[in-house]
Amino acid sequence: MKLIKWLSISDRHTKMYLDRSLAPLGLNSSQHMYVVKICEMPGVTQDQFMHFFYVHPSNVTRALSALEKAGFLRRESNPEDKRTCRLFPTQRALDARPQILSLVRQWQEQVMEPFSPEEREIFLTLLQRVGERSVSLAGADYALAPISLIGKEEEYGESSQ
Numbered sequence: 001m002k003l004i005k006w007l008s009i010s011d012r013h014t015k016m017y018l019d020r021s022l023a024p025l026g027l028n029s030s031q032h033m034y035v036v037k038i039c040e041m042p043g044v045t046q047d048q049f050m051h052f053f054y055v056h057p058s059n060v061t062r063a064l065s066a067l068e069k070a071g072f073l074r075r076e077s078n079p080e081d082k083r084t085c086r087l088f089p090t091q092r093a094l095d096a097r098p099q100i101l102s103l104v105r106q107w108q109e110q111v112m113e114p115f116s117p118e119e120r121e122i123f124l125t126l127l128q129r130v131g132e133r134s135v136s137l138a139g140a141d142y143a144l145a146p147i148s149l150i151g152k153e154e155e156y157g158e159s160s161q
Helices: 002-025 032-040 046-053 057-069 091-112 117-138
Strands: 073-077 085-089
Touching: 002 091, 032 046, 032 057, 032 073, 032 085, 032 091, 046 057, 057 073, 085 091
Parallel strands: none
Antiparallel strands: 073 085
16 A cells, blocks of 8 residues: 555656646646657657557547647658658747756656665666556556567656757
8 A cells, every 4th residue: 555655646746746837838747748759759650659658548649639739749641651640849849848858857856856876776767667567467458569669768858868
């Protein structure tokens, strides 16, 4: 029960911080990660997001529709598969990305401030393992992706700074 309790508390308060901090950009805690990923991977397809973030396809659709309506992304036909669209960042998304990454880094630094660098590394490794195990145990079909598609786990925003 202790794990569930503290994961829930951490999640809830992180979302509160992000919602408050991202509001001036016109974003919320469930949208910011899509903006960052689209900026990092212009041309990404919608179906790839459920594998990146382990979320249900309906959540992906809802978030991307809101971001398109708000002017953060544009869709183009996918020449490789006419049934899908490729997603590209708008200037609004490109302008928001550095601010999003700064807010996320600040929060992570504040939350992990009491930990030594070694403790941080151990904690994040164990937290990732708990997350991966949770996905596996939940048995969500949409979350099953080849490791090559997901790639090495990294904090969003670190791959193309």
